[in-house]
Amino acid sequence: MNIRIYNVRILTMEAGKGIFRGEVWVKGDTIAYAGPVILDSKEKWDQEIDGRGNLLMPGFKNAHTHSAMTFLRSHADDMKLDEWLNTRVFPAEAKLTGEDIYWLNKLAIMEYLTSGITSVFDMYLNKPAAERTVKDTGYRMVICESINDFGGTIQEVEEDYHRYNQDPDRRISYQLGFHAEYTTSRELMEGLSGLSEKYKIPVYVHCSETKKEVEDCRTRTGMTPVAYMDSLGLFAHGGGLFHGVHMDEGDFDIIKKRGLYVVTNPASNLKLASGIAPVKRYLDMGIPVAIGTDGPASNNCLDMFREMFLTTGLQKAVCDDPEAVPAMEVLKMAAVNGAYAMGLPECDTLAEGKKADMILIDLQQPNMQPLQNIEKNLVYSGSKQNVKMTMVGGRVLYQDGNYYLDSSKEEIFARANESARRILG
Amino acid sequence: MNIRIYNVRILTMEAGKGIFRGEVWVKGDTIAYAGPVILDSKEKWDQEIDGRGNLLMPGFKNAHTHSAMTFLRSHADDMKLDEWLNTRVFPAEAKLTGEDIYWLNKLAIMEYLTSGITSVFDMYLNKPAAERTVKDTGYRMVICESINDFGGTIQEVEEDYHRYNQDPDRRISYQLGFHAEYTTSRELMEGLSGLSEKYKIPVYVHCSETKKEVEDCRTRTGMTPVAYMDSLGLFAHGGGLFHGVHMDEGDFDIIKKRGLYVVTNPASNLKLASGIAPVKRYLDMGIPVAIGTDGPASNNCLDMFREMFLTTGLQKAVCDDPEAVPAMEVLKMAAVNGAYAMGLPECDTLAEGKKADMILIDLQQPNMQPLQNIEKNLVYSGSKQNVKMTMVGGRVLYQDGNYYLDSSKEEIFARANESARRILG
Structure with a gap:
């Protein structure tokens, strides 16, 4: 056309x-x-x-999300992150089929479209379902690998890296990543580090989302998650940190030195009482920030306008500085930086x-x-x-x-509600 | 009909x-x-x-706003409250005519309608313009008196109290109030206190919005704004505090004892770096909270959905408690408490x-x-x-x-843009 x-x-x-x-x-x-x-x-x-x-x-780039978690919207609110993950999210996710995920992805895509989001950096189960969703809808997704101790091998990751980076239109692509330091063994992380080195590619991970995560990592390793993962060579070729809420001085230096992106998720961080990321500090240091909605189970919506207002509003209040994070900087995070963060430099600006x-x-x-x-x-x-x-x-x-998708709105809603009812009862 | x-x-x-x-x-x-x-x-x-x-x-009740400030949207952002008021807002407002305010009110009403807001507690200049707007559009407004040292006498206030409380349909009504402790002489406040006593009516005021406001009041009077205004008898018949961000222990007790409403304006408080109101504390003490957008010059929008998410999300993060301020409590603030706060008990619920x-x-x-x-x-x-x-x-x-208003969307936009251009250049 x-x-x-x-x-x-x-x-x-x-x-x-x-x-x-x-x-x-x-x-x-x-x-x-x-x-x-x-x-x-x-x-x-x-x-x-x-x-x-x-x-x-x-369009806006949603640089961190878990699209198919639409089935958990308003199911488990008002809980701490670790309780929420362990008692609500993981047991429900165990019942998800590829077919569920396909329809739940479509529901998320509808919402992305209403919010002007034209591509997402999606970290979730079942890559074939993501690929099928993209093929059928015409949407653009970058799969973020989410391997962890509950599933996946380095060999499979390497295969997926090749398999999902072959689309000539780049509507589906793939970046190396893993769920988090606290869900992934040292051995697996070293394996990922090896892949990053072999292909000279960046690595993406949930990092320093809660105080507890940082404290536990210090107890186990004597280091912050950023320092520990960096010591394993994971960031030698760049990459990005999702959330990045609780950082110490050394962490900022590592992020800067490794050229990492930080993807901030302000609504999710408020709702799960995780905290407020030091976005102004990142910007002052020249660390590039992108914006994500996180999944609809924690946010609970997929609205880049809400995230943009929060990205600046929270910094103004927390830094006691109404000049913090001006509007144009926020627009750049949402529309441009997100493209680079997820490896889509061809989607950054509106140009020939x-x-x-x-x-x-x-x-x-x-x-x-x-x-x-x-x-x-x-x-x-x-x-x-x-x-x-x-x-x-x-x-x-x-x-x-x-x-203008391949399925009607009514069918997508019906399928998503069916999945939610079957899984959550 | x-x-x-x-x-x-x-x-x-x-x-x-x-x-x-x-x-x-x-x-x-x-x-x-x-x-x-x-x-x-x-x-x-x-x-x-x-x-x-x-x-x-x-419908939602917007329990604190300055509707006609639509002309200042995105004109002066990223400034501290007092600088913003003195260098940008007050000089621009001096040029406003009643005709400007009439059209700027209509622009605000359009936005309220898109956000499901069915009545507003409006504190602004030129009551005849507000009355004319309500008459022509069919909207519902409660005028909050905003007398201060820059204009108005107690006699005029008393006349306005009678004049604007005569609408049998209660589409326009009027509550006693004044701008703020820091803009109003003791003499004027005592006069208002007298009127409150004479008619047994509540009093509404901007209060403890910024740290500086509280500190300055302490320096001048030896008391917090809440304690000082209470000592003048202003809250003997109840009323409400707009913003209510910076409170000490004694303040909470006075608010509780006097049965005052607190109207929280979370987006405006973030954007002007004023702080985050202790909403959870108010609720824990049984102090009723309503929600306002504040004016479009500071927010910059009139969106009850944004305010509702912030009202709970900020408390979860600040109190480190994801259970803080559950959703149903927020809905009650937005739809029900706001009606009581602005003296519209006939608008609280959907009932015969x-x-x-x-x-x-x-x-x-x-x-x-x-x-x-x-x-x-x-x-x-x-x-x-x-x-x-x-x-x-x-x-x-x-x-x-x-x-479905008496003027077209195009006419309202054109008039509002004309006013903004004439006043702001």
């Missing part, structure tokens, strides 16, 4: 470009042009979208040659008026209500409240 | 009633029936609304004889699925996107993204 979007304000997220009026051409899954109006073009279009009154920008992962923001809503500063409006007062269209890889998957 | 809403799940917010399926009858501005399905009714309806798949509940201020929540959206616990879904994953219909005083003012 060749699509032209015209009459529109454009925020490319390229440094220094600001917002300008113009048009964007999409050919196949790629942006063919993004710039001022072109008169007298001879191009033929399959679809033309009038963007009058709206803003076109790169990049993947056509874009969203149309409805500015003709009261929360966007008056139009004094659109970037600030997006971060401080934006909501799902403003997402008019979400395009992934050149395909419109959501527009004006309608979903 | 007589309206019947049928085929719908109903959450009346009456204690112990839970959610049931049934129908609701509206006659004029009042709820005539809310209960199980009635077969073979002979009633004639002007309009029947099929609520299949949705939830009907009382109450005002027909109701909202229809779209459960057929991915963030509400699966339907395991609807109350939790509302608080932890709800968004403006779920507001399908907002009814105030028996009139549908918003439905399926369309506004």
Whole structure:
């Protein structure tokens, strides 16, 4: 499909470009042009979208989630992370089939689309189900390996690394990772370290989410999780830490030196009483931060607007500094940094040659008026209500409240409710 | 108009009633029936609304806002409260006309409607503009008096108390109040105290929003703002405190003894780096809490879903207690307590004889699925996107993204942008 979007304000997220009026051409899954109006073009279009009154920008990247946990939404709230994981999450997950995960992923994708999220860094069970979801829906997912002591071998990880990195369209791809230091043996971590070295690839992991996790690791190893994992060579080729809430001085230095990304998940960290990540400190040190929703079991929603407001709002309050983490910095985390964090540099900005992962923001809503500063409006007062269209890889998957997926909304809801009922009773 | 809403799940917010399926009858501005399905009714309806798949509940009450500050949205962010007030807000407000305020109020009302807010406790300049807005739009506003050293006399306040409490429909009403201890002379506060005593009426005020405010008051008076204002007799007939972030032990006792409401404004307190109010402590002491958005200049949006998540999420993190402030408690604050806080007991629940201020929540959206616990879904994953219909005083003012006001969306946006441009340049 060749699509032209015209009459529109454009925020490319390229440094220094600001917002300008113009048009964007999409050919196949790629942006063919993004710039001022072109008169007298001879191009033929399959679809033309009038963007009058709206803003076109790169989609948001959800840099840490567990999509299929939609079945646990509002099932187990108001509990501490470790109790929640051990008494509620793990027993329920043991009953999940690949078919469940396929439909629960689709439910999550619907919600991502409503929030302008065009790709996710998904850490969950059953990679074939993720691959099938992506193939059928047209969505873009990066699988984050989540091996741990409860399942998986280094050999399987190596096979998966090859298997899931063969999609020429990069709608499915794969990054090396593991669940967490506290669920993974030293032997396994050393194996992963070996793979990272063999292929010169980054490693991603849940890290320092709770105080208890850090204290337990210190008791066992004499080191913080960051220092201990670094001592095993896991970060020699970069990577990223999910959550990154409780850090000591040495940790900041390691993160900086290894060029790690930190993916902050502020809503989940509040709801599970895990704490508030030192995002301003990361930024002051030049450590790149991306944003994730975490899974819908802990958050409980998949809304990048909520996360963006929290990412700046919490820092302002905690640092007693209303200038902390300005709006444009937050937009960069959500739209650009997330792409790099999950290994999708071709999805960072709205520019020629990049993947056509874009969203149309409805500015003709009261929360966007008056139009004094659109970037600030997006971060401080934006909501799902403003997402008019979400395009992934050149395909419109959501527009004006309608979903353009291979299954109907009704079928996805019915299947997700069936799975939840069967598993949770 | 007589309206019947049928085929719908109903959450009346009456204690112990839970959610049931049934129908609701509206006659004029009042709820005539809310209960199980009635077969073979002979009633004639002007309009029947099929609520299949949705939830009907009382609207949210925004218990502290400054509606017409919409013109300052995204104009002055990232500043401390006192600098922000003195260098940005006050100089801009000096240029506002009644006509500006009328249109800026309408812009705010549009946004309230998208967020399911059916009444607001509005503290702002120019009461005639507020009255005119309410008359023309059909919305419900309670004016909170905001007298201070920069304008107003006790005699005018007394006149306004009578003038704005005459609407038989109670779409406009008036409560005694003043801006804040730090902007109001002792003489004026004593005058207000006298009026409160004369009419046995409550008093509302911004209170203990920032640390500096409390420290300055201690320096001047030797007391906290709560203790000082109480010593002047201001709370002898109850009332409420907006913000209530920085409290000492004695303050909690005074608030409890006087039966004061605390109206929490979590997003504004984060954004202005004012702090996090001790909401869990208030609840533990049995102090009733309501929720406000504060004005769009500090928040920057008017979204009760954001405030509800923050009201519980922040307490969980700050108190290191994921069980703090459960979802149903938050819903009660937003829908019920707010009504009492602003003197609208006839708007608290969805029951026969109450005002027909109701909202229809779209459960057929991915963030509400699966339907395991609807109350939790509302608080932890709800968004403006779920507001399908907002009814105030028996009139549908918003439905399926369309506004049913006396002016068009385009006109309101144009007028608001004109005002902002003229005043801010």
